[in-house]
Amino acid sequence: MNRRMLCLVAALALVFPVLPAAAEEPEEEIVEHVDLDEGAFEKDEAFSGEEPEDGEAEDEAEAGDPEAAPEDGEAETGEDGENSDAQTAPEAEDEAGTDFTPSYTSPYAGQDTGLNYWTLPMDITAEDEIWQVLMSPITVVDVGKGERAQVTIRSLPDKDSDGVGVVTCETQGVHVLERGDDWSLIECYSSSFHDSKILNWNTLVQGYVPTSYLKEIKPNQEMGLVIDKLTQRLYLFREGKLFTTLLVSTGIANARQPYNETRSGEFLMTSKVGTFASDNMKCALAIRFNSGDLLHEGPNLLNRDGTPNYNNNEPKLGTKASHGCIRVQRKKTPEDVNMKWIWKALKNNSRVKLLIWEDWQGRQIPIPADDTLVYYNPNKGQFYHSQEKCNSARPSVVFESFHYSELDTEPYSKLKRCEYCTPPLRRAEIEAINEQYAEGGDHDPVLTEARKSCPKPLGKK
Numbered sequence: 001m002n003r004r005m006l007c008l009v010a011a012l013a014l015v016f017p018v019l020p021a022a023a024e025e026p027e028e029e030i031v032e033h034v035d036l037d038e039g040a041f042e043k044d045e046a047f048s049g050e051e052p053e054d055g056e057a058e059d060e061a062e063a064g065d066p067e068a069a070p071e072d073g074e075a076e077t078g079e080d081g082e083n084s085d086a087q088t089a090p091e092a093e094d095e096a097g098t099d100f101t102p103s104y105t106s107p108y109a110g111q112d113t114g115l116n117y118w119t120l121p122m123d124i125t126a127e128d129e130i131w132q133v134l135m136s137p138i139t140v141v142d143v144g145k146g147e148r149a150q151v152t153i154r155s156l157p158d159k160d161s162d163g164v165g166v167v168t169c170e171t172q173g174v175h176v177l178e179r180g181d182d183w184s185l186i187e188c189y190s191s192s193f194h195d196s197k198i199l200n201w202n203t204l205v206q207g208y209v210p211t212s213y214l215k216e217i218k219p220n221q222e223m224g225l226v227i228d229k230l231t232q233r234l235y236l237f238r239e240g241k242l243f244t245t246l247l248v249s250t251g252i253a254n255a256r257q258p259y260n261e262t263r264s265g266e267f268l269m270t271s272k273v274g275t276f277a278s279d280n281m282k283c284a285l286a287i288r289f290n291s292g293d294l295l296h297e298g299p300n301l302l303n304r305d306g307t308p309n310y311n312n313n314e315p316k317l318g319t320k321a322s323h324g325c326i327r328v329q330r331k332k333t334p335e336d337v338n339m340k341w342i343w344k345a346l347k348n349n350s351r352v353k354l355l356i357w358e359d360w361q362g363r364q365i366p367i368p369a370d371d372t373l374v375y376y377n378p379n380k381g382q383f384y385h386s387q388e389k390c391n392s393a394r395p396s397v398v399f400e401s402f403h404y405s406e407l408d409t410e411p412y413s414k415l416k417r418c419e420y421c422t423p424p425l426r427r428a429e430i431e432a433i434n435e436q437y438a439e440g441g442d443h444d445p446v447l448t449e450a451r452k453s454c455p456k457p458l459g460k461k
């Protein structure tokens with residue numbers, strides 16, 4: 001779609017925000033959702049309309065490999081600052097263990113017999129189970145109005161009953177709890193954006209949609225993606241295995257924009273949007289997965305000479321920072337994967353499944369075993385690494401291994417975390433996050449406050 005058409009669609013959406021009800025019975029009102037991406041609240045956002053088919057036309061961020069090897073003194077700006085600034089740590093009585101919290105918190109939890117998004121333990125080492133879920137069919141709502149449309153989830157099997165949330169058409173998976181002839185009881189995280197019909201910020205809701213809207217889709221069988229909002233990482237699965245891990249930034253809510261929180265659940269990757277711009281900021285390689293939410297490379301500003309500059313946003317990777325989109329690492333992992341790789345690997349409307357794990361209160365990041373191997377360059381290296389070979393260093397550099405338990409001792413205590421190969425956080429960093437997420441605390445009081453005015457989930461009858 002070219003820029004002109006996009007403008008026309010946007011204009012129509014503004015003039016006629018509510019499209020006529022679909023023809024099927026029972027009738028349900030369809031809302032065409034207007035986009036809100038990175039920085040879009042600044043209001044000048046416009047898609048460039050470029051659709052670089054194979055990613056080649058994109059701004060070449062990598063100035064040859066090895067990329068400005070930080071081992072050789074690239075200015076290191078990365079600190080875990082953003083998140084902790086924005087989220088006040090509760091003075092928690094810390095009972096943080098290292099267990100995962102596998103159960104999801106629906107009142108319907110436990111009624112499933114099979115393995116699916118809703119029963120999958122949030123344990124990234126459970127490769128077989130994750131792969132099975134990534135490859136299995138997904139149920140979406142489809143009203144023939146395109147992937148940007150949203151359907152209201154009703155409190156009763158009645159089109160005039162109150163809305164409890166919204167679900168995005170064609171890309172968002174729903175959990176079917178009871179299938180009826182006319183209406184079905186489903187649940188999902190409400191995909192509310194600033195202009196959605198029902199405003200319920202990423203709350204797990206249960207309610208009714210017309211059964212005729214439900215459609216099962218087989219996802220892409222080659223690949224699947226998991227985003228964990230707790231660890232702020234993207235886990236890329238291929239051929240049944242975890243292939244590589246990248247840093248991301250998901251959305252961070254603030255009092256004015258609680259809808260920044262990235263919506264959790266299971267999704268299909270669809271349109272390749274390409275580059276979109278906001279003022280002088282550009283976000284490249286964007287692929288849509290949930291109406292206004294896209295997976296893309298971290299935003300860049302243009303230097304005077306026209307080259308992209310990522311210094312503003314790259315240090316925030318690994319912490320929440322976006323307006324709802326998922327920013328993905330540009331630096332290449334040891335498996336040579338970055339956002340550009342994902343862009344090239346995914347065709348338009350690839351239907352690659354994306355699981356977004358909710359970071360609910362009580363979840364904890366496991367602390368790596370003491371004997372986990374980490375690596376560094378004994379010749380004045382400044383970083384610690386997860387692997388023996390890393391794209392941050394020239395191929396001739398030989399790393400030495402040491403144990404994770406030695407990381408806070410000399411000569412390793414000053415090493416910074418490498419931004420290419422996603423080594424584990426330091427123990428103190430993990431403990432600080434786990435304290436925020438301790439059972440009974442509140443890792444995001446801003447969002448909690450904003451949710452007080454949202455429709456309440458139905459709960460079990």
Ligand SMILES: [Zn+2]
Binds near residue numbers: 384385391422
């Ligand atoms: Zn590294």
